[in-house]
Amino acid sequence: xxxxxxxxxxxxxxxxxxxxxxxxxxxxxxxxxxxxxxxxxxxxxxxxxxxxxxxxxxxxxxxxxxxxxxxxxxxxxxxxxxxxxxxxxxxxxxxxxxxxxxxxxxxxxxxxxxxxxxxxxxxxxxxxxxxxxxxxxxxxxxxxxxxxxxxxxxxxxxxxxxxxxxxxxxxxxxxxxxxxxxxxxxxxxxxxxxxxxxxxxxxxxxxxxxxxxxxxxxxxxxxxxxxxxxxxxxxxxxxxxxxxxxxxxxxxxxxxxxxxxxxxxxxxxxxxxxxxxxxxxxxxxxxxxxxxxxxxxxxxxxxxxxxxxxxxxxxxxxxxxxxxxxxxxxxxxxxxxxxxxxxxxxxxxxxxxxxxxxxxxxxxxxxxxxxxxxxx
Amino acid sequence: xxxxxxxxxxxxxxxxxxxxxxxxxxxxxxxxxxxxxxxxxxxxxxxxxxxxxxxxxxxxxxxxxxxxxxxxxxxxxxxxxxxxxxxxxxxxxxxxxxxxxxxxxxxxxxxxxxxxxxxxxxxxxxxxxxxxxxxxxxxxxxxxxxxxxxxxxxxxxxxxxxxxxxxxxxxxxxxxxxxxxxxxxxxxxxxxxxxxxxxxxxxxxxxxxxxxxxxxxxxxxxxxxxxxxxxxxxxxxxxxxxxxxxxxxxxxxxxxxxxxxxxxxxxxxxxxxxxxxxxxxxxxxxxxxxxxxxxxxxxxxxxxxxxxxxxxxxxxxxxxxxxxxxxxxxxxxxxxxxxxxxxxxxxxxxxxxxxxxxxxxxxxxxxxxxxxxxxxxxxxxxxxxxxxxxxxxxxxxxxxxxxxxxxxxxxxxxxxxxxxxxxxxxxxxxxxxxx
Numbered sequence: 001x002x003x004x005x006x007x008x009x010x011x012x013x014x015x016x017x018x019x020x021x022x023x024x025x026x027x028x029x030x031x032x033x034x035x036x037x038x039x040x041x042x043x044x045x046x047x048x049x050x051x052x053x054x055x056x057x058x059x060x061x062x063x064x065x066x067x068x069x070x071x072x073x074x075x076x077x078x079x080x081x082x083x084x085x086x087x088x089x090x091x092x093x094x095x096x097x098x099x100x101x102x103x104x105x106x107x108x109x110x111x112x113x114x115x116x117x118x119x120x121x122x123x124x125x126x127x128x129x130x131x132x133x134x135x136x137x138x139x140x141x142x143x144x145x146x147x148x149x150x151x152x153x154x155x156x157x158x159x160x161x162x163x164x165x166x167x168x169x170x171x172x173x174x175x176x177x178x179x180x181x182x183x184x185x186x187x188x189x190x191x192x193x194x195x196x197x198x199x200x201x202x203x204x205x206x207x208x209x210x211x212x213x214x215x216x217x218x219x220x221x222x223x224x225x226x227x228x229x230x231x232x233x234x235x236x237x238x239x240x241x242x243x244x245x246x247x248x249x250x251x252x253x254x255x256x257x258x259x260x261x262x263x264x265x266x267x268x269x270x271x272x273x274x275x276x277x278x279x280x281x282x283x284x285x286x287x288x289x290x291x292x293x294x295x296x297x298x299x300x301x302x303x304x305x306x307x308x309x310x311x312x313x314x315x316x317x318x319x320x321x322x323x324x325x326x327x328x329x330x331x332x333x334x335x336x337x338x339x340x341x342x343x344x345x346x347x348x349x350x351x352x353x354x355x356x357x358x359x360x361x362x363x364x365x366x367x368x369x370x371x372x373x374x375x376x
Numbered sequence: 377x378x379x380x381x382x383x384x385x386x387x388x389x390x391x392x393x394x395x396x397x398x399x400x401x402x403x404x405x406x407x408x409x410x411x412x413x414x415x416x417x418x419x420x421x422x423x424x425x426x427x428x429x430x431x432x433x434x435x436x437x438x439x440x441x442x443x444x445x446x447x448x449x450x451x452x453x454x455x456x457x458x459x460x461x462x463x464x465x466x467x468x469x470x471x472x473x474x475x476x477x478x479x480x481x482x483x484x485x486x487x488x489x490x491x492x493x494x495x496x497x498x499x500x501x502x503x504x505x506x507x508x509x510x511x512x513x514x515x516x517x518x519x520x521x522x523x524x525x526x527x528x529x530x531x532x533x534x535x536x537x538x539x540x541x542x543x544x545x546x547x548x549x550x551x552x553x554x555x556x557x558x559x560x561x562x563x564x565x566x567x568x569x570x571x572x573x574x575x576x577x578x579x580x581x582x583x584x585x586x587x588x589x590x591x592x593x594x595x596x597x598x599x600x601x602x603x604x605x606x607x608x609x610x611x612x613x614x615x616x617x618x619x620x621x622x623x624x625x626x627x628x629x630x631x632x633x634x635x636x637x638x639x640x641x642x643x644x645x646x647x648x649x650x651x652x653x654x655x656x657x658x659x660x661x662x663x664x665x666x667x668x669x670x671x672x673x674x675x676x677x678x679x680x681x682x683x684x685x686x687x688x689x690x691x692x693x694x695x696x697x698x699x700x701x702x703x704x705x706x707x708x709x710x711x712x713x714x715x716x717x718x719x720x721x722x723x724x725x726x727x728x729x730x731x732x733x734x735x736x737x738x739x740x741x742x743x744x745x746x747x748x749x750x751x752x753x754x755x756x757x758x759x760x761x762x763x764x765x766x767x768x769x770x771x772x773x774x775x776x777x778x779x780x781x782x783x784x785x786x787x788x789x790x791x792x793x794x795x796x797x798x799x800x801x802x803x804x805x806x807x808x809x810x811x
Contacts, residue, residue, distance in 0.1 A: 020694075021693075022694075024693070024709045024717055025578075025695060029717050030716075032716065034709065034715050035715035037709060069578065069694060070626060071692065072627075075753040191683065
């Protein structure tokens with residue numbers, strides 16, 4: 001197992017001599033939730049179950065304090081990240097976990113995987129597109145909206161199925177783990193209350209990530225918390241925009257199909273525009289940090305880290321260009337951009353189970369279980 | 377000045393250098409012993425007791441300091457730096473610069489009147505800043521040579537000492553003296569540097585007054601201690617709950633020293649036992665990563681410490697915070713048992729600092745290659761053959777010159793270096809006994 005984890009990023013795992021400095025400097029480690037040293041020990045001696053049964057991996061937000069103070073420079077923060085990659089693979093259904101493993105093992109495989117998933121939507125677009133009206137923009141007569149809906153919903157169901165499998169596996173394993181170190185009985189009420197607490201405090205406000213860093217508004221604007229919040233809210237906003245467009249055809253789809261002009265102040269359009277702005281800021285800041293390796297968490301980047309960020313940025317950028325072309329009234333460019341935009345969005349979702357995106361499901365579940373079982 | 381002739385040059389008059397010089401001198405070789413400090417004895421003379429026997433350190437080294445200063449075959453130069461060493465016909469020619477003491481040591485009776493007259497007080501080196509000294513001072517009571525020395529950097533030229541001195545020993549007009557010596561062989565006994573605890577920023581040494589290093593603690597527990605009582609620096613309170621942070625500056629890549637310093641485990645336990653003698657009610661906790669009690673009687677000493685009630689906690693202290701009453705809170709993970717992040721309060725925290733190379737001397741070698749190892753200690757030519765041979769022919773090493781060592785090992789190596797050096801000289805020049 002050590003070799004598997006090393007292949008996922010924990011190259012210095014053997015250097016650790018278990019002094020516990022990492023755990024003691026960690027701003028999030030407390031009480032029965034004690035990491036990263038314990039996780040590293042488990043990995044060193046190869047007790048896979050202990051790692052998969054513990055929510056600790058997902059309670060770490062990679063602030064990098066441990067790596068800065070490690071006397072052996074064993075890089076505990078990156079080891080935790082590697083173990084998260086390992087857990088993502090292990091929780092996934094068999095076929096998916098095989099593909100995930102291959103992606104980490106071979107760059108060529110990762111690249112061809114990406115190309116295949118980019119060609120599929122392109123072929124779909126090119127073979128299914130409708131009439132090209134070059135005088136006025138008829139977006140949804142160029143590519144009928146129900147195709148988008150069918151492809152989108154199908155893809156969504158597949159992705160959701162994969163994630164549900166992983167979540168279920170994680171739920172049952174982790175529940176066993178937290179029950180073992182449980183300090184009291186679990187009440188059904190707490191179970192429900194903590195679910196909403198998790199949603200509001202952790203998913204929407206991400207309080208734990210904020211605990212990782214120093215305070216002060218100036219630092220906050222470039223903090224991991226702010227960058228992550230903009231990505232999260234940008235992404236969520238765009239998701240809501242899309243779903244609203246799907247549910248309320250009269251607002252977007254009908255006018256688009258018939259070439260009727262939609263003002264930028266239209267509420268759903270406005271939400272999309274603002275969310276896009278957030279997403280572009282967050283994704284580009286995160287990419288800049290990774291390119292500069294300016295923080296501990298950004299010093300190592302794997303294909304899966306890049307894939308998610310780049311697709312997020314591309315989705316935001318092409319969306320904006322599309323909007324610009326639309327308001328500048330140049331039909332052919334708009335059609336081309338729509339093709340690119342939809343391809344990127346398809347890719348973003350299609351590769352989600354293999355990229356870092358998985359944390360959006362696993363992390364809240366881990367926090368919820370930990371909170372409701374008095375683990376943190 | 378005419379060139380002086382000696383058989384061997386011993387650089388550094390700590391316990392290893394003194395031992396090597398005495399051994400060579402007893403064999404009949406003429407030895408020049410050079411020390412850069414104004415007094416000899418090195419680090420051992422500063423210690424209270426030695427492990428694992430708890431013998432008095434200054435009683436052992438005191439006999440050596442007086443032997444060295446009175447030995448007919450040893451010429452002692454204190455307050456002197458070896459400036460340059462080059463190859464010569466007989467072996468090596470060394471240029472040694474003797475710094476001015478501004479006191480004529482042959483006239484000084486060490487009465488201490490100049491100290492009383494001097495108006496300047498600065499932190500002293502002997503007690504690692506725990507006590508003060510004057511700008512003109514006799515370093516400590518058992519100093520050899522026992523002569524005052526004037527620290528011109530802190531002097532305000534008030535001339536009070538010159539007016540007071542009954543022996544007329546003070547001479548502001550002294551200039552550095554250059555000695556050129558021809559020797560057949562050299563023994564390096566330059567010892568070590570203490571890790572500067574300020575560099576490990578998380579422990580706040582130098583910022584929190586109750587965080588002291590182990591050498592300061594050594595002074596606090598020694599019979600000649602600064603306050604004549606075991607008290608903590610911030611407010612003079614008798615500490616009742618003392619923490620020791622082992623491996624400060626050792627086995628720590630973040631401060632650039634990946635190696636074990638070999639002595640910290642044992643001296644920390646020794647200090648813990650000594651504290652229990654002075655403060656029987658005190659709680660003492662040692663935060664360790666691994667206890668390395670590898671020598672003769674060491675394991676027994678470790679068990680004895682445990683049996684005496686010293687608490688051993690396996691975990692490295694990650695950070696230190698000061699409370700309002702200047703007590704300290706340490707954060708660590710107890711890596712034995714249930715684990716998890718823990719906090720503990722101590723009213724005094726001792727950083728068991730490691731040993732670092734002190735090998736600036738290699739810069740003095742001109743045209744002679746004395747190699748260093750990857751950490752910066754003097755490299756041993758062939759570890760399997762002999763631990764006192766350096767990469768240069770005729771240059772030997774003893775004690776902590778080649779790596780951290782305890783006192784018995786240093787003395788052992790000094791003896792080995794002296795006999796290897798003697799063999800080298802005889803092989804080259806013929807026996808001094810025959811001559």
